[in-house]
Amino acid sequence: MIRPEPTAGREHWLAPEDCRAQLALILNSADFDATGRERRFLSHVVEETLAGRGDRIKAYSIAVEVFGRDMSFDPQTDPIVRIEAGHLRRGLERYYLTAGHDDPILITIPKGGYVPTFSARSPPETIEPALPVNRAEKVPSPARWMKVSWLTVALAAIVAALAVLALGLARSGVRPTSPEIPRLLVETFDDLSGTEASRAIAGGLTQEIVGQLSKFRDIIVVQSSENLVAPSRFVLAGSVHLSADSFRLRVRFINRADGSVLWADSYDGAIKVAALLETEANIAQKVATSLAQTYGVIFQADASLNVSNPPDDWAAYSCTLSFYTYRAKLDQTALPAVRACLEKAVERFPGYATAWGLLSQAYIDEIRFLYPSDEATSTASIARALAAARRAVELDPLNIRGLQAEMFALYFSKEIEAALLVGKRALDINPNDTELMGEYGYRLALSGGWDHGCPLIEEAHTRNPGPLAYYETAIALCAYFRGDYPQAAMWIRKATVPGNANYHTIAAAIFGEGGYEADARRERVWLEENAPGLIKNLRQEVAMRIIRPEDVDFFLGSLKKAGLAFKDLGGQT
Template identity: 65%
Template sequence: MPLEVCRAQLGLILDSADFDATSRERRFLSHVVEEALSGRGDRIKAYSIAVEVFGRGEAFDPQTDPIVRIEAGHLRRALERYYLTSGQTDPILITIPKGGYVPVFSLRSPSALEAPPLPLVSEKPTAFPARRMPLPLALGGTVALLVAATLVLAWSWKSVRPIVPETPHVLVEPFDDLTGTGAATAIANGLKQEIVSQLSKFKDIVVMESAPKAGDASISMPRFVLAGSVGLSVDSFRLRVRLINMVNGSVLWADSYDGRIKVADVVKAQADVARNVSTSLAQTYGVIFQADANVHLDNPPDDWAAYSCTLSFYAYRVDLKPETRTSVRSCLEKAVARFPKYATAWALLSLVYIDDHRFQFPVDRAFSAAALERALAAARQAVALDPLNIRGRQAEMLALYFNKEIDASLRVGKQALAMNPNDTELMGEYGQRLAFAGEWHDGCALVEEARQKNPSALGYYEVDLALCSYFNRDYPQAAMWIKKSPVQSNPLYHMVAAAVLAEGGYKIEADREREWLDNNQPDLVQNLREAVSKRLTRSQDVEFFIGSLKKAGLAVAD
């Protein structure tokens, strides 16, 4: 395979906004690729990488300092994510197989997507002159033109940077080493890089590893700083970490985490700590969201006003009131008009349109169909603008589900959760889709995990868990969950409560729910079968639920 084609693919990866890697990981990749292409693959060892890339001294010992192995793991995941997103059509695959650090180059073609890796280029670089070899001579005219066109198109696409409102910038500072040992330094560095990697999966924040230079107006100053320290005991480490609001110097959040320092355990421990930190800070309703939601400006600039629309969406999801949805929809429509490349605003607007479709009573089929069509279009716009935007993927999953494209919906949800397994908002929604599609065991497990990881989350978790217990025939547990839910302004809460309580034999409470529906939602009562069938996929689940509604005294058409 020609050297220049491999180098071009490296450039394509490094120039991509979707290559979610730190500067050190980028140097790592550049180093091993260039060494391999220069015929020095036999020199690519942990020691040489540590010394030449990471600046470690000649006394570096890979047996006691796992930094290269840790960074290689981060790099492999970054490459996997890149090829899952904007690198899906790249002509060349660059991988670093586990067990070593020598890269492998594979040619991707329509007829050989699953072909084994091709051999590396010649071990003797002098076989290729310094002058660029004409691609037609190297690969043959047709293949060369396809490769060149692919690279040119990809580079031109990636040169366009979306114009979006100002989002929270978080500076992750190096963690202080409290012991001054090489092992503690390696663990502190590894923890920082893993936290940067996990935080970067949340696309509604910008993660920084260094503060902008004084006077550099091209880069926004961070509003939040994550700082901490690492200490060692005989066989474990402790990370103490805190998030600081740079506006007033207040500490918004602080916690500590422990992990074992055996080589076999340290990588997993660092990953676990990073997941906990990123979930606490960056998830929906997390620490950063709460801090920004409490900021109120009398005359906000356009970018803050647009960003505030996304915060108001999450406030609306707490109670799902129709009048609030109207104002949020209007705000988000203005936001995408002002910032047409703001992927998150498109995604949340799609979710509002989905709510227009699923929470509309009485049902206007023309309006409902139009809302679903708008939802799917807005979701796909969000994903096109940013393939890694989890809210966009979530909206696409829901729009496909309500469009009765169940398999496609679940595929999107699965892919999105693989992109960011720490996103509890997506986890809960995907779990709900799985459960309602009949995969109750796996779906309910995800809903429960989402609720545990996001204790300040929405009330629909309790409704979902009530349904999980209900379909598991555990009616006392189902009744406990439904009574815990705070979303009693939503008519569907009362529909679920009526079914759960009637099936469990709680007649007085079930009668109360039936009366509420009769008095407040007569249009829903007249269309109960349609409302249930819109949400539950399997006919046996629909009929069982309808039977429970009949036990509650509701008249449901057969």
């Protein structure tokens, strides 16, 4: 039996099985906001205490037995147990304020240690303070009905409520009302130094990272687990430690389903008042970009999931993942299925701005890689693309995928100035969106602004783990128009997109102009065999993408040097 200290001459006995039943209620509650590792943490310390081994609960034993750290773990240099204990305390506090507000037993973990306390919830005059328990004692058992009545009633109520809810959902055909986009809980970073300066830096970094993450509209960022309509699938946690003249931020990105750490990093900054705000902003931008950019950590985590028979909300979100997967490889055979999936997504969720933006880009891609191009088809696709893009922006004026799609649609309708204005506005909204950065830079370069667009493409290539071949092709084209043909040849050889005719056309121009005869011959043969429609209308196809006439003429001259025979304006070959 567990016995809190007596008050006013009365004692209240708690049976270990009742404490375990309370633990089960907590662990099985949707209102218990804790990761898998934090749940194992709670189970471990409760069981150890109930077994009379509370004196063995130390940071070292928890790290080794619960977190799987090796025997060399040093709690003085690795604060993981202290940090997770703080998260766990907040999770318990929230649980007892919500689902557990009427539970008969309180389980808490007092600050300064990891041994849990148990206290019976009694009428006001008999409530006992929660005190640590380090042993199990043998005492006379209470009456059987006292031990099981509260648990029986609670479980019966839960089962009945779930049964009524399930029956109601089955009869009403309730369906989700919004797509299942990722939800990320950003916890306030732990202050490991305990000074006024370190508290300020921890708080400032937390707020700055929340602000930078919130610019990415494809995720939902929350700071508190209180009153959430849906649980967060991911958690960003961290800690700040100060030394004499600098600080270090350690951050972890956690999958709440199993407590696994999907990504972790550390960042250092100098403690100089004049530069502190800028330092915090720079760190926040790096964290936000790593996690939330199109091919970042969140995308990689979700793209690797295989959900069988997915519900509508997850199916709609997975359509956006499939679009990004297609764009990484530019496999045109996958485009019809991706387009159909996105059309179904916006039909099911008409307010899904990101899906509208990606659908617009799918419409554009239908004409970007259609050879020979058809004017009527192109006009219709551009009109559909522009309508879908503007629908996305109407739904969410800050949605970068919608603005990027509008830029594309305007560009291919030859409204170049308007397209670049939209792209610039989008990059001003979120300068950390490397997907947009690369695409805007490419449009800027192809329209003649090579000196301004190419650095943006290069930065996107450096920061984005996504479609590297696409960026490398663009960097090769930049080097080609600078006249650096060895550099252009190096980059185009790195960029293998074997089934894309645009890639082979750029490669042919680079190798033809640079005098790489064998490489140029190989690319010419591929184009003649696989893209005769493109060769037939080569000037038209090139002018659809490269805007300045002098750039078009130079590019076509390079293709002639590669051995391509095609009719130019005036019927010249």
